[in-house]
Amino acid sequence: MNAFLAQLLNGLDKGGAYALIALGLTLVFGTLGVVNFAHGALFMLGCFCAVTFRYLITLETVTIDPENLSPWGTPVEVRTPLVQNWFGDFGAVLVDYSVPISILLAVPAMLVIGIAMERGIIKHFYKRSHAEQILVTFGLAIVLQEIVKSFFGANPIPQPIPSDLRSAADIGVWLGMDPHTLTYPWWRIVYLAFSAVVIGGVFAFLQFTTFGMVVRAGMADRETVGVLGIDIDRRFTIVFGLAAVVAGVAGVMYTPLLAPNYQLGMDFLVLSFVVVVVGGMGSLGGAVAAGFLLGILQSFASMTEVKSLVPGIDQVVIYLVAVVILLVRPRGLMGRRGIMEN
């Protein structure tokens, strides 16, 4: 039972990441009708917003302390982050919390990147075939990841969890179990809560604003909305920017869980497409549900008991589900009838 709960929890934070990426992917597909193979790259760019922010905030001055000699008799170099010079203890906190704080950088940065991508390239592909959309966004993904590689190198750059959140929560106690039977790292709880908030935010935005209403109407019936004479173009741009932001912040917060490198986007892209397909192309609820479902499924498949039963299942379970869904029920769990069938 505990093992079961532990795996359930382990699957949740991964599921949260899948859900966030898939949400943006399906939002873009549903409204713009564009199959965006560069969406994983946006997640990766988000990760590197955190990396950049940490790099900037840890720029340091090096002073030499002549009083203090190392065992080799040389003066010790004292490195002080600039922010600490400027702001004292508050600066130290800033450095410690660099990952969540970098969201402040990621939101405007991703918005700009998203809007630039849509205006620069994507908008010319609304009327072209899905194959061409796949090709051009695939090319874009390569460009983005290679740019990151040329600035940050090929090695993963780990990001620290803020020191207050490095311990694990004793969840078992909350559920009335003995202490230390079921623990779950605080940062994963934070990630889970964060993804829930973002998902809730996106849904609320779509539900309660006029803008969101138009977007939902557009997802249901693109032609009608076009006929209404609503300025679709500008809204498309904003939707794409929004999707980029969601993918970006999902990446920012994920960096402590998985040290980002430039190829991360491609890995997540394949997975998140699977999530979208399982959830149902163009269904926001489906994307979220499938994201968590597949995260948990993957987590269960990596249990030793399961692996010994079906060797290798942890590697392929997600693809297997995707293949079965596509063949048996191509509109996915919650997709509308007829969408992308045939």
Add this chain to the structure above:
Amino acid sequence: MVSLSRTDLSKLAIFAAIVLTMPIWLAPFGAAYPGLMQKFAIYAIFAIGFNILFGLTGYLSFGHAAFLGVGSYTTVWSFKLLTMDILPAMALAVVVTGIFALVIGYFCLRRTGIYFSILTLAFAQMCYSLAYSVLTPITNGETGLLLAKNDPRVLDALFGASASTDGLPHPTLLGGSISGYTGFYICAVLLIVSFYISQLIFRSPFGLALRGIKSNQTRMSYTGFNTKPYTLAAFVISGMFAGLAGALLSVTDPLAGAERMKWTESGNVVLMTILGGVGTLYGPVVGAWLIKYFENIFSAINTNILHSFLSFLPDGLEQVVVAVLSKFVGEGWHLTLGLLFVLIVVFLPGGLVEGSQRLARWLTGRLKGSGAQPHPHPAE
């Protein structure tokens, strides 16, 4: 050569001449060594095969690397278990890949469009993951599948081929060594054969049916064509080409690794085909050559070379130019490739072949245009 028209035959002859004289005309480009030319030929075969599926039927597969990998593994296993001769190895690789493609294609082709692309991608990723995990006994995981001295090689043993005492055995063709230029010419001949087969398919009623499927699947079925077996046949043929390419990779360098099955490799063949010109005969070959060439040249350029190259510029400017350019060469050559790819898809969907045809038409049009009005009427 029953079915080729005169123009097709001459195209084939020209193509053969170009391929076989590679060692001569590639020399000025610094690319005339067998190892690289082999890669040219092998990846051209891969792209030709991919083009038969994507170019003719319009089905965009993102899983072709799986076939490349299967071809490689089969070849190395044939070297290990049967014989070091490459003929049975290649034949086996093509057949096994064909069967593999038949199974995967049967499932993937139940869907079209983007769903087909994602299905092939999912299948290929599955193969890739499995090659690293459960299938390690077959693939030898991360190390890759290698030859060993004590492999059984039953056929060689049967015919009493002398087990060489010094080191690992090398692949042979009917007993002869295939190192150096021999290896290149084997690949070259197979490339010419592949081109010929693709020519046949392009010209044939079968090819016409495939194009019909790309153009209008509804009309095809209401015209009495059963489109499923047609697409499946194209998928299998295309997979077999990839299998042959994979086999040749292992023939020229007898090992096989799972990284050949990674989806970036599938992406590469898409790049080659698009760059050269999808749906054209020469396009995939041109694309494969260009990408392999620039991969080789660009990735070898480093900042020192750039500095010496740009030494004529004033000092400060030179530093800046080198700093910018160095992002696009060496390690960064994939960035150049990605940019080029985006530009091609946006501005020249027909690839370089169509682009050059358009250019040629424009030039001849201009020539004719200027010839048509040699005597402009003076205003009256």
Add this chain to the structure above:
Amino acid sequence: MATQPNIILHAADVHKNFGGLRALSDIDLQIEEGKTHAIIGPNGAGKSTLLNVIIGRIPPSSGAVVFDGQVLTGKAPHEINQLGISRVFQTPEIFVDLPVLHNVMAPAFARRDGAFRVNMLRSVDSETEIREEAEQLLQDVGLYARRFDTSGALSRGDKRRLELAMCLIQRPRLLLLDEPTAGMSRHDTNTTIDLLKKIKSSGMTKVIIEHDMHVVFSLADKISVLAQGRIIASGLPHQIKEDPRVQEAYLGGSVQ
């Protein structure tokens, strides 16, 4: 003649519901071999639905369509075509990326080689017999001069005639035409009528859905009138013209 007319197609007791909507009810339609049978009716009467049921694109809710002793229901489109039924669509379905000549040749291969054959050893251009046949047909429909053009570049009227040629080269036993002259100029319409008349003498059975009464009365041997999903009258052209129910339901008074 005294001989019993041969019924080539029989839609027996066909019903079709879309959700709660009754698109077709109690359809009993018999098509005689060698005749041209027109189906007319006001918009939304269910003409296209009926055609789609006949060709197997939509399965009927109940009832069956029998072609020459074979039940069509549940058969795939290509199987139905291979039995000898070709269809001209309301919006032309052609191979827009291919040259006009190849558009016409492709269906001929389906006729000759069946639903699937990997025929790699001959080139399309060396198939002289089919090529000549296609060129002849293109001459008949007036597109011979444009045979090397990409068919997507044709005008809408030309596309419809191209599609007609694509169907004719199959020498179908039954040809279904969904408004074959819609969107054509008067002149083009008349050429098409002449062409269809010429085919008529070849003994091909045709079912035509048409709005243009000029076309209907120039071509049809027999007319069925569809209104609100039911056949309200069936008979020879002059009978239909005089049928008061038809005039009331469809023609709003009288037929010109």
